Amino acid sequence: MARGVLQELYDRLPPGVQDMFVATAGWRSYRARFGSHFRANLRDISRTDFLDADEVRADQDRRLAETLRWAADTVPYYRELFRREGIDPAKIRSVEELPRIPFLDKETVRLRGNDLLSDGFSSRILIPGRSSGTTGTALRLVHTREALGWEYAVIWRQRGWFGFLLGDRFAGFGGQPVVPFEQQEPPFWRSDLARGRVLFSLYHMKPEFLPYYAAELRQRGYLFWQGYPSSIALVCEYLLENGIDLRTAAPGAVFTSSETLLDFHRDRIVQATRAPVADRYGNAELSVSAVQCPEGRYHVDTEFCALEIEPHEEGPDWVRGEVIATGFANRAMPLIRYRTGDVATLRKQVGCPCGRKRPVVEELDGRIEDYVVTPDGRRIGRMDHVFKDALLVKEAQILQTAANAILVRIAPRPGYGPDAQARIDREFRARLGRDIAVRYELVDAIPREANGKFRAVISSLAGGRLRAPADASD
Ligand SMILES: [Zn+2]
Numbered sequence: 001m002a003r004g005v006l007q008e009l010y011d012r013l014p015p016g017v018q019d020m021f022v023a024t025a026g027w028r029s030y031r032a033r034f035g036s037h038f039r040a041n042l043r044d045i046s047r048t049d050f051l052d053a054d055e056v057r058a059d060q061d062r063r064l065a066e067t068l069r070w071a072a073d074t075v076p077y078y079r080e081l082f083r084r085e086g087i088d089p090a091k092i093r094s095v096e097e098l099p100r101i102p103f104l105d106k107e108t109v110r111l112r113g114n115d116l117l118s119d120g121f122s123s124r125i126l127i128p129g130r131s132s133g134t135t136g137t138a139l140r141l142v143h144t145r146e147a148l149g150w151e152y153a154v155i156w157r158q159r160g161w162f163g164f165l166l167g168d169r170f171a172g173f174g175g176q177p178v179v180p181f182e183q184q185e186p187p188f189w190r191s192d193l194a195r196g197r198v199l200f201s202l203y204h205m206k207p208e209f210l211p212y213y214a215a216e217l218r219q220r221g222y223l224f225w226q227g228y229p230s231s232i233a234l235v236c237e238y239l240l241e242n243g244i245d246l247r248t249a250a251p252g253a254v255f256t257s258s259e260t261l262l263d264f265h266r267d268r269i270v271q272a273t274r275a276p277v278a279d280r281y282g283n284a285e286l287s288v289s290a291v292q293c294p295e296g297r298y299h300v301d302t303e304f305c306a307l308e309i310e311p312h313e314e315g316p317d318w319v320r321g322e323v324i325a326t327g328f329a330n331r332a333m334p335l336i337r338y339r340t341g342d343v344a345t346l347r348k349q350v351g352c353p354c355g356r357k358r359p360v361v362e363e364l365d366g367r368i369e370d371y372v373v374t375p376d377g378r379r380i381g382r383m384d385h386v387f388k389d390a391l392l393v394k395e396a397q398i399l400q401t402a403a404n405a406i407l408v409r410i411a412p413r414p415g416y417g418p419d420a421q422a423r424i425d426r427e428f429r430a431r432l433g434r435d436i437a438v439r440y441e442l443v444d445a446i447p448r449e450a451n452g453k454f455r456a457v458i459s460s461l462a463g464g465r466l467r468a469p470a471d472a473s474d
Pocket residue numbers: 293294295296297299352353354355356
């Protein structure tokens with residue numbers, strides 16, 4: 001509720017004042033992300049970047065043992081679990097021995113969230129987070145400031161591989177609704193120049209506005225771009241369709257994250273920018289992290305997490321299945337053997353031409369996010385973010401069958417009513433405007449695809465000018 005009201009107030013401010021808000025929010029999160037822990041961790045993991053495979057394992061096992069000890073000592077859920085299952089965490093000395101601990105699924109996190117909190121912290125100093133999950137299952141999460149510092153250390157280690165330093169000027173294409181939806185004139189971005197970043201709105205990327213994006217990107221020249229691949233690809237599609245060459249304003253690299261990096265998005269980005277695209281796989285739970293190196297392979301950040309695969313399929317050199325993650329960074333809410341709901345393919349052998357010996361994720365098979373197209377031609381991805389705060393929604397799915405209408409299927413939890421729906425409707429309107437009819441249908445469950453996959457968005461719209469090619473990876 002508060003967030004919706006604040007968003008409405010923010011939307012009425014002039015762009016210059018909105019810049020100040022973005023900068024203030026930027027400063028607050030900057031301090032949380034880039035404090036002394038960030039610097040210490042970045043120094044630490046810069047030293048471990050090129051360890052031998054044995055040393056990588058030893059380093060990871062040491063961090064795992066610390067995490068298990070901490071969980072056993074301070075987290076009620078694990079104290080109880082270890083007692084009930086007769087598990088002595090001190091006897092689990094390596095990632096290979098982790099399977100003695102049962103999986104932790106999202107429903108358990110939702111139901112037992114409070115028991116998963118470490119009693120080693122005062123709740124006052126913790127930072128709330130929310131995960132929408134890919135199925136729209138909202139989880140109440142908390143993390144420490146240090147955990148954020150940790151995450152940004154692995155992010156900036158990757159950026160360092162491509163020659164970038166903290167403070168370098170970059171263009172951000174994340175999901176923050178920084179520009180009011182009704183705004184019809186540029187700028188469609190907000191600046192936080194003290195932090196070297198300019199945030200572009202993802203919700204104004206329609207054909208008549210894209211020329212402004214292109215002009216801004218070309219005129220100012222950002223050292224790198226980062227954000228959702230589907231959104232960066234829309235800008236790139238526009239540049240390519242109109243023969244716009246970025247020349248010296250081309251970014252030195254494009255860092256993507258937060259959704260599956262699809263081949264057709266990557267191709268468009270590379271064609272338009274001629275820059276390397278480096279993806280990151282992480283999650284809001286701060287339990288997993290893997291980043292692409294300059295050779296294009298994903299290396300697990302073994303200082304940050306342990307990544308296991310629950311096999312669905314297996315070959316001589318690889319194993320594919322659900323990612324089971326154990327995060328080391330977040331002492332406030334340690335998640336051990338957490339079922340992420342993501343699917344990935346892990347190589348059985350380590351080794352990469354880049355020289356790093358950390359495990360290699362061959363492919364992220366994770367869910368394919370679709371777009372919703374507004375009547376005026378904007379293409380909006382990551383609609384699952386609408387349900388980020390909707391704790392009374394078990395699952396949701398969007399069906400778009402016409403340019404001006406979507407049907408939202410909601411599988412509610414007890415207590416779901418008009419208030420909850422009004423909040424969801426506000427989130428939809430902030431992203432899609434008022435010209436699209438949104439109908440709601442309450443259902444017991446959302447049906448799965450023939451291959452067992454859950455889809456957040458199903459769109460049957462015929463191709464438009466900016467329509468991406470049909471997904472070829474399924
Ligand atoms: Zn590599």
